Amino acid sequence: MIKVENLTKRYPGHTAIEDLSFEVGKGEIMGFLGPNGAGKSTTMRILSSFMPATSGRATIAGFDVFEQSLQARSHLGYMPENVPLYKDMRVTEYLDYRAALKGVPHRRIAERVGDVKELCGLKDVEKKLVGALSKGYRQRVGLADALVHEPELLILDEPTSGLDPNQIRQVRDLIRNLGKQHTILLSTHILPEVEMTCSRVIIINKGRIEACDTPENLLGEIRTAGGVLLEARVGAEDGAEELKKIAGVRDVTTTTDGEWQRFSLRVESGADLREEVFRLAADRRWSVRELSQRKATLEDVFVEITHADDV
Amino acid sequence: MRKFLTLLDREVRSYFYSPIAYIVLVFFLLLSGVDFYFQLSFMNGRPVPYTVQEAFFNSVFFWFAFVLIFPLITMRLFSEEFKLGTIEPLMTAPVRDWQVVLSKFFGALVFYIVLWIPTLLYFVIFQTVTHDPAANSAGAYLGSYLMLFLLGIFYLSIGCLASVLTTNQIVAAVISFCAITLHFFSGLVSFIVQDVSSATRQLLGYFSAIEQMGTLSRGEIDTRPIVLYLSMTIVMLALTHQAFQSRKWRL
Numbered sequence: 001m002i003k004v005e006n007l008t009k010r011y012p013g014h015t016a017i018e019d020l021s022f023e024v025g026k027g028e029i030m031g032f033l034g035p036n037g038a039g040k041s042t043t044m045r046i047l048s049s050f051m052p053a054t055s056g057r058a059t060i061a062g063f064d065v066f067e068q069s070l071q072a073r074s075h076l077g078y079m080p081e082n083v084p085l086y087k088d089m090r091v092t093e094y095l096d097y098r099a100a101l102k103g104v105p106h107r108r109i110a111e112r113v114g115d116v117k118e119l120c121g122l123k124d125v126e127k128k129l130v131g132a133l134s135k136g137y138r139q140r141v142g143l144a145d146a147l148v149h150e151p152e153l154l155i156l157d158e159p160t161s162g163l164d165p166n167q168i169r170q171v172r173d174l175i176r177n178l179g180k181q182h183t184i185l186l187s188t189h190i191l192p193e194v195e196m197t198c199s200r201v202i203i204i205n206k207g208r209i210e211a212c213d214t215p216e217n218l219l220g221e222i223r224t225a226g227g228v229l230l231e232a233r234v235g236a237e238d239g240a241e242e243l244k245k246i247a248g249v250r251d252v253t254t255t256t257d258g259e260w261q262r263f264s265l266r267v268e269s270g271a272d273l274r275e276e277v278f279r280l281a282a283d284r285r286w287s288v289r290e291l292s293q294r295k296a297t298l299e300d301v302f303v304e305i306t307h308a309d310d311v
Numbered sequence: 312m313r314k315f316l317t318l319l320d321r322e323v324r325s326y327f328y329s330p331i332a333y334i335v336l337v338f339f340l341l342l343s344g345v346d347f348y349f350q351l352s353f354m355n356g357r358p359v360p361y362t363v364q365e366a367f368f369n370s371v372f373f374w375f376a377f378v379l380i381f382p383l384i385t386m387r388l389f390s391e392e393f394k395l396g397t398i399e400p401l402m403t404a405p406v407r408d409w410q411v412v413l414s415k416f417f418g419a420l421v422f423y424i425v426l427w428i429p430t431l432l433y434f435v436i437f438q439t440v441t442h443d444p445a446a447n448s449a450g451a452y453l454g455s456y457l458m459l460f461l462l463g464i465f466y467l468s469i470g471c472l473a474s475v476l477t478t479n480q481i482v483a484a485v486i487s488f489c490a491i492t493l494h495f496f497s498g499l500v501s502f503i504v505q506d507v508s509s510a511t512r513q514l515l516g517y518f519s520a521i522e523q524m525g526t527l528s529r530g531e532i533d534t535r536p537i538v539l540y541l542s543m544t545i546v547m548l549a550l551t552h553q554a555f556q557s558r559k560w561r562l
Contacts (some may be wrong), residue, residue: 103314
């Protein structure tokens with residue numbers, strides 16, 4: 001659906017994105033991650049034909065976003081960051097207008113607008129002025145707008161920014177459902193969201209792609225993959241020293257809570273050392289009140305990748 | 312064509328959603344009403360060598376109201392979309408740049424025409440009250456409103472250009488106000504500066520909206536202003552289109 005080759009965008013004085021290449025296949029939900037200013041919005045704006053790239057090529061459904069911009073745009077539903085809307089229009093009126101603008105046949109407009117209002121939970125506010133809506137509802141109007149002409153591809157720039165946890169959950173469920181029929185490229189800061197919704201993830205930093213893979217593979221690859229947490233009463237012994245002797249343990253940090261000590265073990269990637277830790281504790285007759293494994297999250301991946309060169 | 316009509320519909324509606332439209336309508340009608348009243352009361356007292364149309368369309372009141380309405384109508388056209396960011400959903404929909412430019416121009420034109428419709432009533436009332444066909448002629452009506460239309464499209468296109476150049480509505484209003492005032496009053500230069508040559512005077516006369524208005528409101532349909540303003544409007548709209556397209560490269 002999306003094919004990006006060597007895409008570069010330069011502004012006077014700095015480079016927003018450099019030499020990006022990636023592909024998004026039909027039916028994929030692609031997460032686009034990166035710190036602020038990494039070039040996510042720039043890439044999305046180029047893909048939606050809002051601005052041209054300095055060099056490189058991007059195609060949507062086989063149409064070049066610059067040369068055949070009109071066809072590319074009609075295959076695409078784009079929701080910009082912060083969702084700018086005409087505040088003086090009513091919800092239904094706005095969606096009718098957008099549907100007509102995007103070439104939905106006249107007799108189908110009422111049906112399509114009804115469908116997207118249903119889908120995005122806008123029935124209660126359909127007669128309200130867009131300007132009077134809360135942030136969450138405006139976000140939904142933006143999403144309804146992106147969907148109204150049944151595009152094969154959705155590009156959503158931070159669809160959940162500024163929403164409360166309940167609304168985030170609703171939007172996430174909505175996106176996951178949409179993913180069954182649409183190809184989606186979405187950018188976000190909220191990492192658990194990506195783990196739950198996306199089939200593949202691109203991590204971008206300072207205008208370059210740092211990683212592009214499935215969330216599972218990314219988690220497998222990182223060095224600081226999770227660890228084991230042990231909370232025990234070890235008496236006079238040096239628990240940390242003993243734990244470090246277990247093969248596969250990279251590092252142990254200790255915090256003390258009265259006579260209990262919490263050991264946080266960083267382990268080699270992929271290893272599950274809970275059994276070894278338990279055996280050690282049993283041998284030494286330590287009282288254990290917690291033993292658990294902490295799984296690596298995309299947050300660890302993100303921090304590791306995007307902070308690597310800051311340290 | 313359908314997309315253009317959709318855009319035009321939205322532009323015209325947006326005028327009537329904002330309070331500015333009603334303020335402009337009320338004050339414009341107030342000013343032109345006062346103008347009409349004064350002209351009539353003046354003519355009522357003594358015989359005058361001009362018609363009621365000439366008087367109405369050539370008074371200071373009229374000039375004042377006239378140059379002021381264009382910046383008010385056009386300042387928000389593009390500036391507001393740039394400022395609020397609504398240009399992004401607009402231009403990522405499958406619409407062409409010229410469709411957007413023309414819809415904004417024609418939207419403003421529709422509002423401008425709505426602004427003038429009530430003034431027709433003045434003359435209808437005048438006719439019924441006076442029963443005096445001598446003070447009227449079809450040519451004078453046609454000429455006056457034709458001139459209003461021609462000047463209207465030209466000044467609206469200047470306003471479009473000013474609005475596309477900036478994200479600030481006030482800046483857009485100041486630019487278009489200055490440009491329009493300079494053009495509209497250039498015809499007065501020959502009255503103020505006495506020592507200009509007759510050739511300069513004649514040249515300025517060709518561009519002088521005041522002089523052309525004088526001619527057309529007498530019922531003399533001169534084709535020169537028709538060609539001048541139509542072509543100038545096309546030039547201004549082409550420049551607007553260019554400036555609008557260039558935004559992509561400035562982003």
